[in-house]
Amino acid sequence: MTAPVGLDIAQARTRLHEFAVIDVRTRAEYASGHPVVCASGARSENTCKLLAEQGVTTATLAGGTGAWAAEGHDLHRPAARDARAGWSMERQVRFTAGALVLLGLLLGLLVHPAFQFLSAGIAGGLVFSALMNTCGMAVVLGKLPHNRPRTADLDDALAALRGR
Secondary structure (H helix, E strand, C coil): CCCCEEECHHHHHHHHHHCCCCCCCCHHHHHCCECCCCCCCHHHHHHHHHHHHCCCCCEEECCHHHHHHHCCCCCECCCCCCCCCCCCHHHHHHHHHHHHHHHHHHHHHHCCHHHHHHHHHHHHHHHHHHHHCCCHHHHHHCCCHHHCCCCCCHHHHHHHHHCC
């Protein structure tokens, strides 16, 4: 197994022509702008590890799209007609969390105070998410039909990547 290589922004910029770029984000995230990877680089890093286990040489961009944009590099955005624009996962999580907190508070006022535990649970989940740098709500939302990636033949994709 070949360990994934981590590239900083300068290294990635000068070596970009050497790579087959695989974007591991949702369609909505891709439409919001892209150089090469996910927003923070975490999904890219996980994907690199999985591909490395299959014998594919991989590299990931340290800091992801956020770091790329922070360095002043352009993000390519598809034309509006080309992008099936939806909400980014971050936006979906913020909306869902906010709606559940408001629902818990409203039901707590109108129905029974115990519904406020829903708001407290969401708040606790957000704190846990930040501390662990993971998001259970994003995992759940990612299973919704509009967030699922298109099907692809994994064996064909792996064979093509190994052949590079």
